[in-house]
Structure formats: structure tokens, C-alpha cells
Amino acid sequence: MCGRFVVSDTTENLVGLFDVDLVADGLPGPSWNIAPTDPVLVLIDAIPKDQPENPEPLRRAESARFGLVPSWAPDPGVGSRMFNARIEEAAEKPAFRDAVVKRRAAIPATGYYEWQLGADGVKRPMFIHSADGAPLLFAGLYEWWRNPAASAGASGRWLLSTTVFTTAASGQLAGIHDRMPVLLDHGFLDEWLDPYFEGDAELLAAIAAAAPSAAEPLTFYEVDKAVGSVQNNGPHLIEPLVA
Template sequence: MCGRFALTARPAEVESAFGVAEVEDFPPRYNIAPTQAILTITGGVPRAPGANLPDRKAMLVRWGFIPAWAKNPGDLPLLINARSETAAEKAAFRAAMRHRRALVPATGFYEWRRQGRARAQPFWVRPRHGGVIAFAGLTETWCEPGGSEIDTGAILTTAASPDLADIHHRMPVVIQPENIARWLDCLHHEPRMVADLLAPPEPGFFEAVPVSEKVNKVANAGPEIQEPADPAAKPVVDNGPAGQLQLF
């Protein structure tokens, strides 16, 4: 799963990595949590035949997908993740997989490892060579009965790569730079044509750094939560991902 992640790259890095212009300035975010606003990149069809720059845009959405057909979001679970293996068939995500695929810029994510009855040990999982990466995402605009619209999104997950599977069996789907245009082009590439992109990255793409339990608390949002910690240290905050979604 992906229940917390970070985006500490500068807007210029995001613009360069995703081929999008005019990303609004934003501060480094070290502990992005469900229901908060997340940056997404959408679009992918060239502006005109022969154009080099795709018609992409950066937009903020609520992290917590609401299907367009939902009458009352309170009746649904908080859909922060979508299983990539079944998203194209699930009623909640089927339309978005066909028409509204997106990218979620990130510089890494957090995952928790449970061992028996011990409290969960958090890890900061980052690309080994640094930089900003692209999580596969889905977006949907939900219209509430009063007429206002809410842009929402979810992150697609897949089976963990072998080197991370001992921490957790799921991880975010990472879209590599050479596949970004194909993933975003919903006009010419239906879900079956991008299914091959929904696999885990090669072992060694990420490195996992044990960190302290500070990350468990949403209010802790500074760079100190990514500092390495002794994984054998006694936790002082409980639950990790098993209980964290109950906080939002």
C-alpha cells in the first residue's frame, strides 16, 4: 500500500521531469497524508500534429478517490490506493483507468514492517539514485449535491519488488520516464495497452531506510522524520499503517 509519501523536489524539477509548465511554487512536503492535497500531472495528447510538447497540466487533488457516481462519500471507504491488477474492472476505478490516468510526483514513500506482536517499524523508501519519481495515479472529479466540484485522486499499487517484500507486500506503481507519455495518453492507449507498466521496479531501484516513529504523526512534517533510526529502538507511537487511516 501507500499511506504516506513525500515530495521535496522543487517546482522546476517537477516541470523538467514531467514536461509540464508553470507548476505553482510549493514548499517541501515530508509527510503527505490521506485527505491532504497532492500534486498530480494529467494530460498527454499533443497540442497539434507534430507538436513536441504534450498538453500536460499540474493540478492539486484531494488524496482520497471519490467515484463520480457516488451519492454520499461518507458511505465509501477512504480510497487512497487502487490495486493495479483489478482497477480496470472495479466499478470505482474503471472509468478513471480508461479516461483519467495521472502521475503523482514523489521523492519517496513510507512503509511499515510488522514482526509478530512487535510494534511496526517505519521505513523511508527512496529511489537509490535520488530525484523525483512518478507514481501511477487516477483522478476523478466528484460533484456534490450542492453543485460544487472536488478533484480527487488515488495511487495505484502493485506487488512489492523482492527486495522490499519483507517490509510490506505492496508498493506504489512507478512509471519510468520513458513510459510517461504512454501512461498519460488515454486517447490512444486503453488500459490493456498500459497493463505492462503496472509491475514493480527492478530490485535495487529503491533503498529502504529505517526511521523513527515520528512519521506516524501527521503533525510531524519536517525533514527530521527522514533521519535514519535504529530499527531495534523501542517505539513510542503505536499502530503505524494498520491504525493510521483511522486518524483521517
């Protein structure tokens, strides 16, 4: 699973790093304890409207709710359980299959937390991140949900939400948990986000197959159990635990 993660970079740094064309208002700032239903920064490529045939997609940085809300959901509450999508099943699952086709997203992150079950039966939180501190890119999906109770033009008319793909953990990460987020190689970002390319199970299988290599450079260490409470936030949460 990937239910808690960290984004310590500023929006300005991430926008510059990933060549964003359009930056939405109200993007979330750094957070060291992002949990389901929190706002997160997502990268999506969209086709401009009212442009000549086959215009170049524009990369957008948007704020999305962590936990995907399908367009057909009666209310957004279902999204609190859909913060992860198993990549092996997503192309067939009603909640995700439409988004797989053309609404793929990338979610920048500094790292994520996972709880490791020790031989003593105690779970301990680990902070998993790149060894060089470079931002990670989680592969995911996005969806727009229309609030039927909101009038046209109202600020709450549309809700943008997102989910993070997971796959079987590999390498040293398999000793922490049996699942891990699907990481994107930065060089594959354009192809993954391309709205002209219709995604399918074959695309997801290819991304999943590349995930172990992308995860190989990751490292981890134990952190304080304070991260277990969503009320706690701040850089201290990713400090190595001192025995």
C-alpha cells in the first residue's frame, strides 16, 4: 500500500523540474504526512480546447484529492478507500478502467511511509526514499467528479481526485511490505501522460514490469511512530529514529 507519503519540495521547484505549462491556483504546499482525502499535487497532460486539429498537449499542475472518486459515484466519500489501485487489475475494475484509457497522472513525492512487521510482532514505520534525494514520481490516475447539487459555475461543481498504482514489492522493499507504489522513470513521463494514447492492460503491464528497476535505488530507515497520527506534520517526521 501507499497511504502516507511526503512532498517536501516547493511547488515552484516541482513545476520547473517537470516542465509544467499551466499551474493551477491553490496548489498544496509541502507536507510530511499526506493521507487519504488530503490535497496533493498531480501532473496531467491535457488537450487544449478550441485549438487546431491535434494540438500539443499542455502539462498542468493541479491540486487533487488523494483517493479517486469515479465519475459515477453518488458522493465523494468512496474516494477515501480508493487511494491505491492494484495495477494488475485496474484496466478491468469499473472504478479505474475509464481513467486508464486517457486520464493517467503522475504524483511527485519525496518518499513514502510503510509499516514493517518485526519478528517481535510490532509494526515500525519506515521512510522510503531515493538515495540521492531526487523526487519520485508515482504512476497514477485522475478523475473528475461533478457535484449534482452544485450549480454551474460554482466553486464546488467539480472535484479532481487521484489514486496511486501499486504493484508487488521487489528487492529489499519486499522485506518491508508485499506491495509498493509503481514508480515512473522521469524519462517516461511524456509517454505515460500522453492523452492521445489510449491506455490498456498492456500499457499497465509494461509499467509494472519496469517498476522494480525504478525502485532499485530506493533506501529506507525507521522513523518515529508519530507519523501514525494524521495530526502530526513537519520535517521531524522523516528524521531517522535514534535508538
